[in-house]
Amino acid sequence: MSLTRFEDDQVPDEEAPFLPSQEVPPDSNPIRTPLPTAQICILLTAWLADSILSHSISPYLNQLVRELPEVGGDARKVGYYTGIIVRLTFLIERDLHQTTRQTSIRYAADAATSLQWNRLSDHVGRKPILLSSLVGTTLSILLFGLSRSFWALALSRCLHGAMRGYSGVIKSMIAELTDETNVARGFSMPPVAWSLGYVIGPLIGGGLSRPQDRWPHIFSHPFWADYPYFLPCLVAATFTCLSFVITALYLEETINLRPSKKLQHARRNSDTPQEEASDSADLNEPEKPPPLRSVLTKPVVVTLINYAMLAFLEAVVMSYIPLVWSTPVEYGGLGLSPASIGLWLSLYGGMGGFFQLSFFSHFVSRFGSRRVFVFSIASCAVIYAIFPFENLAVVAGGGPNMAVWMLIILQLASLCIFDMGYCTMNMYVSSAAPNKRSLGAIYGLSHLVNSVLSVVGPGADLLFAFSLTHNILGGKLAYVVLLGVVGVTLGFSTQLPKNTWARREE
Numbered sequence: 409m410s411l412t413r414f415e416d417d418q419v420p421d422e423e424a425p426f427l428p429s430q431e432v433p434p435d436s437n438p439i440r441t442p443l444p445t446a447q448i449c450i451l452l453t454a455w456l457a458d459s460i461l462s463h464s465i466s467p468y469l470n471q472l473v474r475e476l477p478e479v480g481g482d483a484r485k486v487g488y489y490t491g492i493i494v495r496l497t498f499l500i501e502r503d504l505h506q507t508t509r510q511t512s513i514r515y516a517a518d519a520a521t522s523l524q525w526n527r528l529s530d531h532v533g534r535k536p537i538l539l540s541s542l543v544g545t546t547l548s549i550l551l552f553g554l555s556r557s558f559w560a561l562a563l564s565r566c567l568h569g570a571m572r573g574y575s576g577v578i579k580s581m582i583a584e585l586t587d588e589t590n591v592a593r594g595f596s597m598p599p600v601a602w603s604l605g606y607v608i609g610p611l612i613g614g615g616l617s618r619p620q621d622r623w624p625h626i627f628s629h630p631f632w633a634d635y636p637y638f639l640p641c642l643v644a645a646t647f648t649c650l651s652f653v654i655t656a657l658y659l660e661e662t663i664n665l666r667p668s669k670k671l672q673h674a675r676r677n678s679d680t681p682q683e684e685a686s687d688s689a690d691l692n693e694p695e696k697p698p699p700l701r702s703v704l705t706k707p708v709v710v711t712l713i714n715y716a717m718l719a720f721l722e723a724v725v726m727s728y729i730p731l732v733w734s735t736p737v738e739y740g741g742l743g744l745s746p747a748s749i750g751l752w753l754s755l756y757g758g759m760g761g762f763f764q765l766s767f768f769s770h771f772v773s774r775f776g777s778r779r780v781f782v783f784s785i786a787s788c789a790v791i792y793a794i795f796p797f798e799n800l801a802v803v804a805g806g807g808p809n810m811a812v813w814m815l816i817i818l819q820l821a822s823l824c825i826f827d828m829g830y831c832t833m834n835m836y837v838s839s840a841a842p843n844k845r846s847l848g849a850i851y852g853l854s855h856l857v858n859s860v861l862s863v864v865g866p867g868a869d870l871l872f873a874f875s876l877t878h879n880i881l882g883g884k885l886a887y888v889v890l891l892g893v894v895g896v897t898l899g900f901s902t903q904l905p906k907n908t909w910a911r912r913e914e
Contacts, residue, residue, distance in 0.1 A: 440589040447585055448594060450659045451578050452601040454542060457644075457651040458572060459605020460612065461549050464644045467614035472637050478558045525573025526580065526852030534581050534848070535661045537573055542652040544571025546645045553641030556634075576851035583838030583847055584662035588908075591838065592769040592777075595831045603761030606754070609644070616640040663844060703849050707840035707909045711833065712857050714781070714904060717897040718829045719858040721788045724868045724890060725823065729753070731869055732795050739876055740799050740883045742812065756820045763824040768831050776907045777832050784829030785901060787822040789894045792887050794819045839908040 529537040548568035555561045578598065586594040616639045620632040632639070733749050735741025744752075771780050794815050801811040833854070841850045868886065875885035 441587050443590045443593055444585045446658075447660060448582060448597060450654055451538075451581055452597060453651040453654055454538060454574055455578060455598050456601040456605050457542070457648040458545060458574075459602045460609040460647050461545060461568070461605075461644045463606050463609025464549075464613035464640050465552065467610050468617040468637055468640070471617070472561070473558075476556075476558050476561075523849070523852035523856045526576040526848040526855065528573075528848070529577045529580065530663075530846060530848040533661050533663060533665050534577050534584075535655070535659055537577050538581075538655060538659070539652060541571050541574040541577075542648055542655065544568075546648040546652070547571075549641045549645045549648070553638035554635055576848065576855045579834055579837075579851050580847040581662045583834070583841075584844060590769075591835055592772040592831070595834045596764045596768040599764040599827065599831070600761035603757050606757040612643050613640045616643060703842055703846050703853070705840070705842060707836075708842075708850060708853070710900075710903045711836045711840045711909075712854060714897070714900050715833045715837070715854050716857045717893075717900055718785070718833060721785070721890075721893065721897060722826070722829075725788060725791055725826070727869055728792075728795065728872065729819075731872065732798075737799065737802050740796070742798055742802055742808070744808070752816060752820065756823060759820065760824050760827055764827060764831060768828050771828065772832070772835075777835055778901065778904045778906050781829055781832040781836075781904065782898060782901055784826045784832065785894060785897050787825040789891055790822040791819050791826065792890045792894070794822075795887060796884050835908050836904060 525537060525541070545568055548564050548571060551564040551567065552561060555564055579595075582594045582598075583591065618636040619627040619639050620636060627639075730749050730753075732740070733742045733744045733752075735743070737743045768780075771783075775783075798812055798815045798819075801815060802808060805811060837850050837854050838847065841847045868890065871889060872886040875881070876883045881888060
């Protein structure tokens with residue numbers, strides 16, 4: 409992917425990106441570059457492995473915590489200790505398509521690590537960071553299975569989060585492997601891998617925990633009685649190790665870290681610094697990562713603002729769905745059981761990846777990037793507006809009924825549309841980068857902004873409780889305020905170009 413060249417009488421726009429435009433006019437029919445499917449699938453093995461690892465602990469986490477010495481089997485303490493473990497994990501890293509989000513601590517620590525990982529990838533390459541992260545996450549899940557105290561569990565999850573530095577790296581590599589004709593399809597693929605892990609992970613965790621109870625003849629060694637949850641951790645780690653091997657053998661680096669042999673020869677034979685500089689310009693010397701401050705151009709800032717608003721709205725949605733659905737009917741909720749909520753969210757997890765892969769790139773080609781982003785934000789308004797109608801349907805029907813189920817399906821379908829906003833923002837981020845070697849920093853910044861705003865998002869639970877406690881607008885003040893936030897976000901979206909950022913030359 410070459411840089412845009414300027415003629416002698418042209419003056420570059422300091423705020424415009426140096427990467428070729430990602431713009432694809434919706435009314436055009438460009439010849440599509442074949443998607444580098446093999447390389448992207450290799451990247452997605454890492455995403456799939458991490459999704460399996462992340463979701464495999466959920467079926468047995470509460471039972472594991474109940475058996476800890478600190479808990480002593482007291483069921484009343486399980487939620488407290490489990491919440492700390494989950495939040496400590498969220499403290500370090502934030503999952504793009506995590507469908508069971510918890511509150512803020514994990515997001516806060518993610519802001520302290522994600523930028524460093526992605527910035528480092530601009531200097532040492534994407535592949536070394538990806539491989540290092542796979543090693544770290546493998547060790548973290550093995551330590552989790554061998555932990556016999558509360559703090560050992562918590563520290564192992566923190567290690568997982570701290571070493572999971574490849575989320576932004578994978579997005580940077582997808583941006584570098586695609587161009588303006590196939591970038592939308594490239595970014596529609598990661599949600600599929602994450603959703604597949606959302607299905608496989610719980611099966612591993614639920615089916616292989618406490619194997620000495622299920623298959624006593626095979627797992628008769630005392631080790632399995634002392635560490636009853638190590639087997640699912642070992643199987644999950646196997647997927648990560650497999651991803652490491654595939655990545656190490658077959659993944660190609662996407663950034664040029666060394667000058668070409670031709671350029672090195674020209675340097676050795678150059679007589680003056682001026683001649684060396686001229687040779688460097690002509691022989692395509694590898695770009696150097698720019699200083700972080702120079703990355704904050706207008707396109708980057710506008711993109712990050714919209715990314716932040718998207719992250720806030722999503723954090724609120726994913727916090728409100730289990731909150732409102734589990735709240736008693738007399739207090740404005742649906743009174744659903746945890747099992748019912750989990751079933752519906754699992755359905756959403758399967759729907760989401762399929763929807764992105766099947767429709768996202770077509771929507772971008774037909775309507776343009778900004779319109780797709782606006783659609784996704786508008787769908788968030790639908791999600792908020794449905795909550796009070798669900799409660800009314802439950803009250804009118806004397807309990808859950810077909811009308812409630814239809815409203816829930818509409819809500820989850822709107823959530824699938826809302827998820828397109830993230831794929832769209834990834835396209836805007838890649839097209840706003842000043843040059844290729846700044847992609848890691850840009851995605852690190854987007855991840856940081858995403859995490860910081862996600863810290864604030866679950867705080868909207870307090871607004872929900874305040875609305876109910878003081879019966880403001882019939883307990884619906886929270887929904888009115890959030891609809892106002894949607895309107896503000898739609899206002900910010902007008903600053904985005906129609907089809908991602910394009911170079912403006914004078």
